[in-house]
Amino acid sequence: MIEVIGLNKQFVTNVVYRDYNKVFSSQKICIEAPNGQGKTTLLMMLAGLETYESGELLFSGNALTEPHKQVAIASDSIALPDFLTAKQIINLSSNTFGCCWPTAIVDGFNFNEFLNTRFDALSSGNQKKCQLILALMRDAPYLLLDEPSAALDQASIEYLLILLDEYLVNKPQGQIIITCHEPEPFLLHGFECMPL
Protein backbone atom coordinates (compact mmCIF):
# COMPACT_ATOMS: atom_id res chain seq x y z
CA MET A 1 0.00 0.00 0.00
CA ILE A 2 1.30 3.43 -0.92
CA GLU A 3 0.13 6.42 1.09
CA VAL A 4 0.61 10.04 0.15
CA ILE A 5 0.18 12.32 3.17
CA GLY A 6 0.04 16.12 3.10
CA LEU A 7 2.07 16.41 -0.11
CA ASN A 8 3.06 19.88 -1.27
CA LYS A 9 4.84 20.33 -4.56
CA GLN A 10 5.33 23.32 -6.80
CA PHE A 11 7.43 24.30 -9.79
CA VAL A 12 8.52 27.91 -9.21
CA THR A 13 5.08 29.53 -8.83
CA ASN A 14 3.03 26.70 -10.33
CA VAL A 15 1.50 24.70 -7.46
CA VAL A 16 1.00 21.07 -8.53
CA TYR A 17 0.00 19.55 -5.18
CA ARG A 18 -1.26 21.41 -2.12
CA ASP A 19 -1.78 19.28 1.00
CA TYR A 20 -2.53 16.28 -1.19
CA ASN A 21 -3.59 13.02 0.47
CA LYS A 22 -4.20 9.72 -1.24
CA VAL A 23 -4.05 6.01 -0.49
CA PHE A 24 -3.21 3.56 -3.26
CA SER A 25 -4.29 0.27 -1.75
CA SER A 26 -4.97 -1.98 -4.77
CA GLN A 27 -2.09 -3.97 -6.17
CA LYS A 28 -2.68 -2.76 -9.69
CA ILE A 29 -3.72 0.84 -10.20
CA CYS A 30 -4.24 2.97 -13.24
CA ILE A 31 -4.22 6.68 -12.46
CA GLU A 32 -6.43 8.72 -14.72
CA ALA A 33 -6.37 12.49 -14.96
CA PRO A 34 -6.30 15.14 -17.67
CA ASN A 35 -2.97 16.39 -19.02
CA GLY A 36 -0.98 18.68 -16.76
CA GLN A 37 -2.48 17.52 -13.45
CA GLY A 38 0.79 16.06 -12.12
CA LYS A 39 0.54 12.32 -12.80
CA THR A 40 4.12 12.02 -14.02
CA THR A 41 5.36 14.31 -11.23
CA LEU A 42 3.69 12.05 -8.66
CA LEU A 43 5.35 8.94 -10.12
CA MET A 44 8.72 10.69 -10.18
CA MET A 45 8.32 11.71 -6.53
CA LEU A 46 7.33 8.15 -5.56
CA ALA A 47 10.48 6.89 -7.29
CA GLY A 48 12.58 9.39 -5.35
CA LEU A 49 13.63 11.20 -8.53
CA GLU A 50 11.78 14.44 -7.88
CA THR A 51 11.92 16.46 -4.68
CA TYR A 52 8.89 17.96 -2.96
CA GLU A 53 8.38 20.80 -0.53
CA SER A 54 6.74 18.80 2.27
CA GLY A 55 4.67 15.72 2.96
CA GLU A 56 5.19 12.01 3.37
CA LEU A 57 5.28 9.10 0.94
CA LEU A 58 4.83 5.79 2.72
CA PHE A 59 5.31 2.34 1.21
CA SER A 60 3.62 -0.32 3.37
CA GLY A 61 3.72 2.20 6.20
CA ASN A 62 7.38 3.15 5.86
CA ALA A 63 9.28 5.87 4.05
CA LEU A 64 11.80 4.37 1.66
CA THR A 65 15.43 5.08 2.45
CA GLU A 66 16.74 3.66 -0.82
CA PRO A 67 13.91 4.03 -3.35
CA HIS A 68 16.14 3.00 -6.27
CA LYS A 69 16.24 -0.53 -4.82
CA GLN A 70 12.51 -0.92 -4.30
CA VAL A 71 10.93 1.22 -6.97
CA ALA A 72 11.38 0.77 -10.71
CA ILE A 73 10.04 3.43 -13.06
CA ALA A 74 9.63 3.92 -16.79
CA SER A 75 8.85 7.44 -17.92
CA ASP A 76 9.55 9.78 -20.82
CA SER A 77 10.65 12.30 -18.17
CA ILE A 78 13.82 10.31 -17.57
CA ALA A 79 16.17 11.27 -20.38
CA LEU A 80 18.17 8.24 -21.44
CA PRO A 81 21.66 8.80 -22.92
CA ASP A 82 20.69 9.27 -26.53
CA PHE A 83 24.22 8.85 -27.89
CA LEU A 84 24.41 5.26 -26.61
CA THR A 85 22.92 2.23 -28.30
CA ALA A 86 19.98 0.49 -26.61
CA LYS A 87 22.29 -2.43 -25.80
CA GLN A 88 24.81 -0.13 -24.13
CA ILE A 89 22.09 1.51 -22.01
CA ILE A 90 20.65 -1.84 -20.91
CA ASN A 91 24.17 -3.15 -20.22
CA LEU A 92 25.04 -0.10 -18.15
CA SER A 93 21.84 -0.46 -16.12
CA SER A 94 22.13 -4.22 -15.61
CA ASN A 95 25.68 -3.71 -14.34
CA THR A 96 24.79 -0.92 -11.93
CA PHE A 97 21.65 -2.68 -10.68
CA GLY A 98 23.48 -6.00 -10.51
CA CYS A 99 20.80 -7.85 -12.44
CA CYS A 100 21.04 -10.26 -15.35
CA TRP A 101 20.70 -9.33 -19.01
CA PRO A 102 16.90 -9.40 -19.62
CA THR A 103 16.93 -11.93 -22.46
CA ALA A 104 13.29 -12.97 -22.10
CA ILE A 105 11.91 -9.41 -21.99
CA VAL A 106 14.05 -8.29 -24.95
CA ASP A 107 12.86 -11.31 -26.93
CA GLY A 108 9.25 -10.78 -25.86
CA PHE A 109 9.24 -7.20 -27.12
CA ASN A 110 10.95 -8.29 -30.37
CA PHE A 111 13.66 -5.79 -29.56
CA ASN A 112 16.75 -7.81 -30.52
CA GLU A 113 17.21 -6.26 -33.94
CA PHE A 114 17.24 -2.73 -32.45
CA LEU A 115 19.79 -3.37 -29.71
CA ASN A 116 22.65 -1.90 -31.73
CA THR A 117 20.72 1.21 -32.71
CA ARG A 118 21.50 4.50 -30.99
CA PHE A 119 18.72 5.55 -28.66
CA ASP A 120 18.09 8.79 -30.57
CA ALA A 121 17.65 6.81 -33.79
CA LEU A 122 15.01 4.49 -32.32
CA SER A 123 11.35 5.03 -33.17
CA SER A 124 9.18 6.37 -30.34
CA GLY A 125 7.69 2.90 -29.88
CA ASN A 126 11.12 1.32 -29.55
CA GLN A 127 12.25 4.06 -27.17
CA LYS A 128 9.23 3.18 -25.02
CA LYS A 129 10.19 -0.52 -25.17
CA CYS A 130 13.71 0.36 -24.02
CA GLN A 131 12.31 2.32 -21.04
CA LEU A 132 10.01 -0.59 -20.14
CA ILE A 133 12.84 -3.15 -20.39
CA LEU A 134 14.97 -1.03 -18.02
CA ALA A 135 12.17 -0.88 -15.46
CA LEU A 136 10.92 -4.47 -15.76
CA MET A 137 14.35 -6.12 -15.66
CA ARG A 138 14.95 -4.86 -12.12
CA ASP A 139 12.10 -6.91 -10.68
CA ALA A 140 11.53 -4.27 -7.97
CA PRO A 141 8.46 -4.69 -5.72
CA TYR A 142 7.01 -1.34 -6.75
CA LEU A 143 6.66 -0.76 -10.47
CA LEU A 144 5.64 2.65 -11.82
CA LEU A 145 4.89 2.99 -15.53
CA ASP A 146 4.10 6.35 -17.07
CA GLU A 147 1.93 5.92 -20.17
CA PRO A 148 3.30 2.42 -20.82
CA SER A 149 1.19 1.69 -23.87
CA ALA A 150 1.82 5.01 -25.64
CA ALA A 151 3.40 4.42 -29.07
CA LEU A 152 3.55 0.62 -28.57
CA ASP A 153 2.25 -1.71 -31.28
CA GLN A 154 -0.58 -4.11 -30.46
CA ALA A 155 1.67 -7.16 -30.06
CA SER A 156 3.90 -5.33 -27.61
CA ILE A 157 0.91 -4.10 -25.57
CA GLU A 158 -0.30 -7.68 -25.31
CA TYR A 159 3.14 -8.88 -24.23
CA LEU A 160 3.34 -6.08 -21.66
CA LEU A 161 -0.04 -7.12 -20.24
CA ILE A 162 1.19 -10.72 -19.88
CA LEU A 163 4.30 -9.47 -18.06
CA LEU A 164 2.19 -7.33 -15.73
CA ASP A 165 -0.14 -10.27 -15.04
CA GLU A 166 2.85 -12.27 -13.78
CA TYR A 167 4.81 -9.44 -12.22
CA LEU A 168 3.34 -9.56 -8.73
CA VAL A 169 3.21 -13.35 -8.38
CA ASN A 170 6.20 -13.47 -6.00
CA LYS A 171 5.70 -9.99 -4.56
CA PRO A 172 2.91 -10.03 -1.97
CA GLN A 173 3.73 -6.48 -0.86
CA GLY A 174 4.31 -5.25 -4.39
CA GLN A 175 2.26 -2.80 -6.44
CA ILE A 176 2.04 -1.63 -9.99
CA ILE A 177 0.91 1.92 -10.66
CA ILE A 178 0.47 3.15 -14.19
CA THR A 179 -0.81 6.34 -15.76
CA CYS A 180 -2.78 5.89 -18.92
CA HIS A 181 -5.25 7.77 -21.10
CA GLU A 182 -6.54 4.58 -22.72
CA PRO A 183 -6.92 2.27 -19.73
CA GLU A 184 -9.35 -0.33 -21.20
CA PRO A 185 -6.81 -3.11 -21.90
CA PHE A 186 -5.33 -2.65 -18.43
CA LEU A 187 -8.73 -2.71 -16.74
CA LEU A 188 -9.39 -6.06 -18.42
CA HIS A 189 -6.20 -7.32 -16.73
CA GLY A 190 -7.20 -6.43 -13.19
CA PHE A 191 -6.13 -2.80 -12.92
CA GLU A 192 -8.28 -0.51 -10.85
CA CYS A 193 -8.93 2.94 -12.25
CA MET A 194 -8.31 5.81 -9.82
CA PRO A 195 -8.65 9.54 -10.31
CA LEU A 196 -5.73 11.64 -9.15
Add this chain to the structure above:
Amino acid sequence: MIANLKQSIGQYRFFMDYRFQAYKTELTQLLLQLKSFGLLFLVVLGSSVLGLILLLFLGLGKIIDSSDAPQYGAQMAWLYLLLQSVMLSAMKSAIKNSAQRAFQQTLVKRYWLGLVDIKLLLLSNGWLIASLVIAIELSINQWLRVPHFLVFLLLQFILGILCLYKPIALVYGFLLSAMWLMLPFDVSPLTYQCGFVLLFALSTLMVPFNFAAKLELSSLTGFWLIFFIHNSWTLIWRGALLLCVFMAFEVLLQERANLADIFSILSLAFVVLFSSSLQFDCSHLHQQYSVFFKMQNKQTAFFIGQFVPSLIVLLLSLIGFFALFNQASGLLLLTGIIWCALQQAIMQKKPAHYALVWMITTGGLLAALT
Protein backbone atom coordinates in the same frame (compact mmCIF):
# COMPACT_ATOMS: atom_id res chain seq x y z
CA MET B 1 8.03 29.34 -70.42
CA ILE B 2 9.02 32.86 -69.28
CA ALA B 3 6.20 32.85 -66.73
CA ASN B 4 7.52 29.55 -65.35
CA LEU B 5 11.04 30.95 -65.17
CA LYS B 6 9.80 34.05 -63.39
CA GLN B 7 7.89 31.88 -60.94
CA SER B 8 10.97 29.75 -60.29
CA ILE B 9 13.14 32.80 -59.68
CA GLY B 10 10.52 34.19 -57.30
CA GLN B 11 10.37 30.87 -55.41
CA TYR B 12 14.15 30.74 -55.23
CA ARG B 13 14.29 34.25 -53.81
CA PHE B 14 11.69 33.41 -51.17
CA PHE B 15 13.60 30.27 -50.28
CA MET B 16 16.89 32.14 -50.12
CA ASP B 17 15.28 34.76 -47.84
CA TYR B 18 14.03 31.99 -45.55
CA ARG B 19 17.45 30.32 -45.39
CA PHE B 20 19.20 33.60 -44.72
CA GLN B 21 16.73 34.34 -41.93
CA ALA B 22 17.29 30.86 -40.44
CA TYR B 23 21.06 31.34 -40.76
CA LYS B 24 20.97 34.65 -38.89
CA THR B 25 18.70 33.24 -36.19
CA GLU B 26 20.88 30.21 -35.56
CA LEU B 27 24.07 32.24 -35.52
CA THR B 28 22.51 34.53 -32.93
CA GLN B 29 21.68 31.44 -30.86
CA LEU B 30 25.24 30.23 -31.25
CA LEU B 31 26.58 33.54 -29.99
CA LEU B 32 24.17 33.43 -27.06
CA GLN B 33 25.62 30.05 -26.11
CA LEU B 34 28.94 31.82 -25.74
CA LYS B 35 27.32 34.09 -23.15
CA SER B 36 29.34 32.49 -20.38
CA PHE B 37 32.48 33.52 -22.20
CA GLY B 38 30.97 36.90 -22.98
CA LEU B 39 33.29 39.00 -20.90
CA LEU B 40 36.31 37.08 -22.09
CA PHE B 41 35.40 37.59 -25.73
CA LEU B 42 34.63 41.21 -25.16
CA VAL B 43 37.77 42.11 -23.29
CA VAL B 44 40.43 39.68 -24.53
CA LEU B 45 39.38 38.63 -27.99
CA GLY B 46 37.39 41.79 -28.73
CA SER B 47 40.37 44.03 -28.09
CA SER B 48 42.71 41.80 -30.04
CA VAL B 49 40.51 41.33 -33.09
CA LEU B 50 42.89 43.38 -35.22
CA GLY B 51 45.81 41.31 -33.97
CA LEU B 52 43.99 38.10 -34.82
CA ILE B 53 43.22 39.32 -38.33
CA LEU B 54 46.86 40.29 -38.70
CA LEU B 55 47.93 36.82 -37.52
CA LEU B 56 45.56 35.27 -40.03
CA PHE B 57 47.20 37.16 -42.88
CA LEU B 58 50.70 36.48 -41.50
CA GLY B 59 49.87 32.77 -41.52
CA LEU B 60 48.71 33.06 -45.11
CA GLY B 61 51.94 34.83 -45.95
CA LYS B 62 53.90 31.84 -44.58
CA ILE B 63 51.79 29.47 -46.68
CA ILE B 64 52.26 31.48 -49.88
CA ASP B 65 55.93 32.23 -49.42
CA SER B 66 57.11 28.78 -48.38
CA SER B 67 59.69 27.99 -51.05
CA ASP B 68 62.53 28.34 -48.48
CA ALA B 69 60.83 26.18 -45.85
CA PRO B 70 58.21 24.05 -47.66
CA GLN B 71 57.53 21.73 -44.72
CA TYR B 72 56.90 24.64 -42.34
CA GLY B 73 54.60 26.26 -44.91
CA ALA B 74 52.72 22.97 -45.31
CA GLN B 75 52.37 22.62 -41.52
CA MET B 76 50.95 26.13 -41.41
CA ALA B 77 48.53 25.23 -44.21
CA TRP B 78 47.46 22.09 -42.34
CA LEU B 79 46.80 24.10 -39.16
CA TYR B 80 44.98 26.77 -41.16
CA LEU B 81 42.73 24.13 -42.75
CA LEU B 82 42.12 22.51 -39.36
CA LEU B 83 41.07 25.80 -37.77
CA GLN B 84 38.82 26.55 -40.74
CA SER B 85 37.19 23.13 -40.36
CA VAL B 86 36.69 23.62 -36.63
CA MET B 87 35.00 26.98 -37.22
CA LEU B 88 32.80 25.64 -40.00
CA SER B 89 31.83 22.60 -37.89
CA ALA B 90 30.52 25.00 -35.26
CA MET B 91 28.53 26.89 -37.90
CA LYS B 92 27.41 23.86 -39.89
CA SER B 93 23.91 23.56 -38.52
CA ALA B 94 23.34 27.28 -39.17
CA ILE B 95 24.67 27.01 -42.72
CA LYS B 96 22.54 23.97 -43.56
CA ASN B 97 19.59 24.88 -41.34
CA SER B 98 19.86 21.24 -40.26
CA ALA B 99 16.96 21.41 -37.82
CA GLN B 100 14.49 22.11 -40.64
CA ARG B 101 16.20 20.05 -43.36
CA ALA B 102 13.22 17.76 -43.96
CA PHE B 103 10.90 20.76 -44.06
CA GLN B 104 13.12 22.42 -46.68
CA GLN B 105 12.93 19.31 -48.84
CA THR B 106 9.16 19.56 -48.87
CA LEU B 107 9.44 23.13 -50.19
CA VAL B 108 11.88 23.15 -53.09
CA LYS B 109 13.91 21.03 -55.47
CA ARG B 110 16.69 19.09 -53.75
CA TYR B 111 19.54 20.76 -55.68
CA TRP B 112 18.37 24.21 -54.54
CA LEU B 113 19.27 23.17 -51.01
CA GLY B 114 22.83 22.39 -52.10
CA LEU B 115 23.04 25.65 -54.01
CA VAL B 116 22.00 27.74 -51.02
CA ASP B 117 24.23 25.67 -48.71
CA ILE B 118 27.24 26.60 -50.83
CA LYS B 119 26.26 30.27 -50.96
CA LEU B 120 26.03 30.41 -47.17
CA LEU B 121 29.21 28.36 -46.84
CA LEU B 122 31.13 30.93 -48.88
CA LEU B 123 29.63 33.72 -46.81
CA SER B 124 30.65 31.98 -43.57
CA ASN B 125 34.17 30.95 -44.54
CA GLY B 126 36.21 33.93 -43.36
CA TRP B 127 39.40 31.90 -43.88
CA LEU B 128 38.67 31.43 -47.57
CA ILE B 129 37.61 35.07 -47.93
CA ALA B 130 40.97 36.17 -46.43
CA SER B 131 42.80 33.94 -48.93
CA LEU B 132 40.74 35.35 -51.80
CA VAL B 133 41.60 38.90 -50.74
CA ILE B 134 45.29 38.03 -51.09
CA ALA B 135 44.69 36.03 -54.27
CA ILE B 136 43.15 39.09 -55.96
CA GLU B 137 46.19 41.17 -55.05
CA LEU B 138 48.68 38.76 -56.63
CA SER B 139 50.02 39.60 -60.10
CA ILE B 140 50.39 37.01 -62.87
CA ASN B 141 54.15 36.78 -62.22
CA GLN B 142 53.56 36.16 -58.54
CA TRP B 143 50.95 33.52 -59.35
CA LEU B 144 53.45 31.69 -61.51
CA ARG B 145 55.86 31.58 -58.56
CA VAL B 146 53.25 30.28 -56.09
CA PRO B 147 51.00 27.81 -57.95
CA HIS B 148 50.57 25.85 -54.69
CA PHE B 149 48.44 28.70 -53.35
CA LEU B 150 45.83 27.97 -56.01
CA VAL B 151 45.69 24.35 -54.82
CA PHE B 152 45.42 25.62 -51.25
CA LEU B 153 42.43 27.81 -52.22
CA LEU B 154 40.81 24.79 -53.82
CA LEU B 155 41.46 22.77 -50.66
CA GLN B 156 39.81 25.45 -48.53
CA PHE B 157 36.70 25.29 -50.69
CA ILE B 158 36.58 21.49 -50.87
CA LEU B 159 37.14 21.05 -47.15
CA GLY B 160 34.22 23.41 -46.51
CA ILE B 161 32.00 21.16 -48.61
CA LEU B 162 33.32 18.02 -46.88
CA CYS B 163 32.57 19.65 -43.56
CA LEU B 164 28.92 20.05 -44.59
CA TYR B 165 28.30 16.71 -46.25
CA LYS B 166 31.02 14.21 -45.25
CA PRO B 167 32.62 15.31 -41.99
CA ILE B 168 34.07 11.86 -41.27
CA ALA B 169 36.32 12.29 -44.34
CA LEU B 170 37.80 15.34 -42.62
CA VAL B 171 38.83 13.27 -39.61
CA TYR B 172 40.54 10.65 -41.78
CA GLY B 173 41.97 13.35 -44.06
CA PHE B 174 43.57 15.33 -41.25
CA LEU B 175 45.07 12.21 -39.70
CA LEU B 176 46.54 11.06 -43.02
CA SER B 177 47.82 14.51 -43.95
CA ALA B 178 49.44 14.89 -40.50
CA MET B 179 51.39 11.71 -41.28
CA TRP B 180 52.29 13.12 -44.70
CA LEU B 181 53.73 16.20 -42.98
CA MET B 182 55.79 14.10 -40.62
CA LEU B 183 57.68 12.32 -43.38
CA PRO B 184 61.37 13.09 -42.91
CA PHE B 185 62.01 14.79 -46.23
CA ASP B 186 61.23 18.13 -47.86
CA VAL B 187 59.32 18.32 -51.13
CA SER B 188 58.13 21.37 -53.03
CA PRO B 189 55.15 23.38 -51.67
CA LEU B 190 53.09 22.31 -54.69
CA THR B 191 53.80 18.62 -53.98
CA TYR B 192 52.74 19.09 -50.35
CA GLN B 193 49.45 20.73 -51.38
CA CYS B 194 48.78 18.12 -54.09
CA GLY B 195 49.48 15.46 -51.44
CA PHE B 196 46.79 17.03 -49.25
CA VAL B 197 44.30 16.98 -52.14
CA LEU B 198 45.05 13.33 -52.84
CA LEU B 199 44.77 12.30 -49.18
CA PHE B 200 41.48 14.16 -48.62
CA ALA B 201 40.14 12.64 -51.86
CA LEU B 202 41.12 9.18 -50.59
CA SER B 203 39.46 9.93 -47.25
CA THR B 204 36.12 10.41 -48.95
CA LEU B 205 36.33 6.80 -50.13
CA MET B 206 37.01 5.40 -46.67
CA VAL B 207 34.12 3.59 -45.03
CA PRO B 208 33.00 5.13 -41.73
CA PHE B 209 33.59 2.76 -38.85
CA ASN B 210 31.43 3.28 -35.80
CA PHE B 211 33.48 1.53 -33.17
CA ALA B 212 31.66 3.36 -30.35
CA ALA B 213 28.58 1.23 -31.01
CA LYS B 214 30.68 -1.92 -30.65
CA LEU B 215 32.03 -1.01 -27.22
CA GLU B 216 30.68 -2.96 -24.29
CA LEU B 217 29.48 -0.51 -21.68
CA SER B 218 29.58 -1.52 -18.06
CA SER B 219 30.77 1.50 -16.13
CA LEU B 220 30.64 5.27 -15.89
CA THR B 221 34.11 5.51 -17.40
CA GLY B 222 32.79 3.84 -20.53
CA PHE B 223 29.84 6.24 -20.54
CA TRP B 224 32.17 9.27 -20.60
CA LEU B 225 34.43 7.63 -23.16
CA ILE B 226 31.58 7.01 -25.57
CA PHE B 227 30.25 10.52 -25.00
CA PHE B 228 33.59 11.99 -26.07
CA ILE B 229 33.86 9.64 -29.04
CA HIS B 230 30.48 10.92 -30.23
CA ASN B 231 31.33 14.54 -29.37
CA SER B 232 34.96 14.38 -30.44
CA TRP B 233 34.80 17.82 -31.99
CA THR B 234 34.75 19.41 -28.50
CA LEU B 235 38.20 17.88 -28.04
CA ILE B 236 39.33 18.51 -31.63
CA TRP B 237 38.77 22.26 -31.53
CA ARG B 238 40.52 22.50 -28.19
CA GLY B 239 43.42 20.46 -29.55
CA ALA B 240 43.63 22.66 -32.65
CA LEU B 241 43.71 25.87 -30.62
CA LEU B 242 46.27 24.44 -28.20
CA LEU B 243 48.41 23.56 -31.20
CA CYS B 244 48.21 27.24 -32.22
CA VAL B 245 49.22 28.32 -28.71
CA PHE B 246 52.19 25.95 -28.74
CA MET B 247 53.28 27.15 -32.20
CA ALA B 248 53.02 30.76 -31.06
CA PHE B 249 55.03 29.87 -27.93
CA GLU B 250 57.75 28.33 -30.09
CA VAL B 251 57.98 31.42 -32.31
CA LEU B 252 57.98 33.81 -29.35
CA LEU B 253 60.63 31.74 -27.59
CA GLN B 254 62.89 31.98 -30.63
CA GLU B 255 62.42 35.76 -30.77
CA ARG B 256 62.63 36.59 -27.05
CA ALA B 257 64.13 33.72 -25.06
CA ASN B 258 64.60 36.05 -22.07
CA LEU B 259 60.81 36.27 -21.66
CA ALA B 260 60.36 32.49 -21.51
CA ASP B 261 58.75 32.59 -18.04
CA ILE B 262 56.10 35.07 -19.15
CA PHE B 263 55.34 33.02 -22.27
CA SER B 264 55.09 29.89 -20.11
CA ILE B 265 52.51 31.53 -17.87
CA LEU B 266 50.54 32.73 -20.90
CA SER B 267 50.64 29.23 -22.42
CA LEU B 268 49.53 27.76 -19.09
CA ALA B 269 46.66 30.26 -19.01
CA PHE B 270 45.41 29.04 -22.39
CA VAL B 271 45.89 25.39 -21.43
CA VAL B 272 43.77 26.02 -18.32
CA LEU B 273 41.18 27.94 -20.34
CA PHE B 274 40.76 25.23 -22.97
CA SER B 275 40.74 22.36 -20.47
CA SER B 276 38.54 23.89 -17.77
CA SER B 277 36.01 25.17 -20.31
CA LEU B 278 35.29 21.52 -21.09
CA GLN B 279 33.39 21.67 -17.81
CA PHE B 280 30.61 23.55 -19.66
CA ASP B 281 29.99 20.45 -21.83
CA CYS B 282 30.36 18.01 -18.92
CA SER B 283 28.09 20.03 -16.69
CA HIS B 284 25.46 20.15 -19.44
CA LEU B 285 25.67 16.38 -19.82
CA HIS B 286 25.41 15.98 -16.06
CA GLN B 287 22.22 18.05 -15.98
CA GLN B 288 20.77 16.12 -18.91
CA TYR B 289 21.22 12.63 -17.46
CA SER B 290 21.34 13.21 -13.71
CA VAL B 291 17.85 11.70 -13.23
CA PHE B 292 18.88 8.58 -15.17
CA PHE B 293 21.87 8.06 -12.90
CA LYS B 294 19.90 9.00 -9.82
CA MET B 295 17.51 6.20 -10.75
CA GLN B 296 20.53 3.88 -10.59
CA ASN B 297 21.86 5.38 -7.35
CA LYS B 298 25.01 6.52 -9.15
CA GLN B 299 24.39 10.22 -8.77
CA THR B 300 27.47 10.87 -6.60
CA ALA B 301 29.86 9.02 -8.91
CA PHE B 302 28.27 10.76 -11.92
CA PHE B 303 28.59 14.16 -10.22
CA ILE B 304 32.26 13.65 -9.43
CA GLY B 305 32.90 12.13 -12.86
CA GLN B 306 31.97 15.37 -14.62
CA PHE B 307 35.13 17.05 -13.26
CA VAL B 308 37.55 14.39 -14.46
CA PRO B 309 37.64 15.01 -18.26
CA SER B 310 38.88 18.61 -17.81
CA LEU B 311 41.65 17.47 -15.50
CA ILE B 312 42.70 14.71 -17.91
CA VAL B 313 42.83 17.20 -20.81
CA LEU B 314 44.86 19.58 -18.63
CA LEU B 315 47.36 16.89 -17.67
CA LEU B 316 47.77 15.62 -21.23
CA SER B 317 48.21 19.18 -22.56
CA LEU B 318 50.79 20.03 -19.90
CA ILE B 319 52.67 16.79 -20.51
CA GLY B 320 52.67 17.66 -24.24
CA PHE B 321 53.87 21.17 -23.45
CA PHE B 322 56.65 19.96 -21.16
CA ALA B 323 57.78 17.32 -23.66
CA LEU B 324 57.75 19.68 -26.67
CA PHE B 325 59.60 22.57 -25.07
CA ASN B 326 61.60 20.83 -22.38
CA GLN B 327 59.96 23.10 -19.81
CA ALA B 328 59.05 20.50 -17.17
CA SER B 329 58.20 22.25 -13.92
CA GLY B 330 56.45 20.86 -10.86
CA LEU B 331 55.34 24.34 -9.87
CA LEU B 332 53.74 24.96 -13.26
CA LEU B 333 51.98 21.58 -13.06
CA LEU B 334 50.67 22.23 -9.55
CA THR B 335 49.56 25.76 -10.47
CA GLY B 336 47.80 24.38 -13.53
CA ILE B 337 45.88 21.74 -11.57
CA ILE B 338 44.80 24.15 -8.80
CA TRP B 339 43.83 26.82 -11.34
CA CYS B 340 41.86 24.36 -13.46
CA ALA B 341 40.02 23.06 -10.37
CA LEU B 342 39.24 26.67 -9.38
CA GLN B 343 37.86 27.46 -12.85
CA GLN B 344 35.72 24.30 -12.72
CA ALA B 345 34.35 25.26 -9.32
CA ILE B 346 33.58 28.79 -10.56
CA MET B 347 31.84 27.33 -13.60
CA GLN B 348 29.63 25.23 -11.31
CA LYS B 349 28.81 27.99 -8.83
CA LYS B 350 29.00 31.22 -10.81
CA PRO B 351 29.44 30.56 -14.53
CA ALA B 352 29.06 34.24 -15.36
CA HIS B 353 32.29 34.94 -13.46
CA TYR B 354 34.27 32.21 -15.19
CA ALA B 355 36.04 34.52 -17.65
CA LEU B 356 36.64 37.23 -15.07
CA VAL B 357 38.36 34.80 -12.68
CA TRP B 358 40.50 33.48 -15.55
CA MET B 359 41.64 36.98 -16.48
CA ILE B 360 42.31 38.08 -12.92
CA THR B 361 44.32 34.92 -12.23
CA THR B 362 46.31 35.37 -15.45
CA GLY B 363 47.01 39.00 -14.57
CA GLY B 364 47.90 38.06 -10.99
CA LEU B 365 50.35 35.37 -12.05
CA LEU B 366 52.02 37.68 -14.57
CA ALA B 367 52.26 40.44 -11.95
CA ALA B 368 53.76 37.99 -9.44
CA LEU B 369 56.33 36.95 -12.01
CA THR B 370 57.46 40.47 -12.84
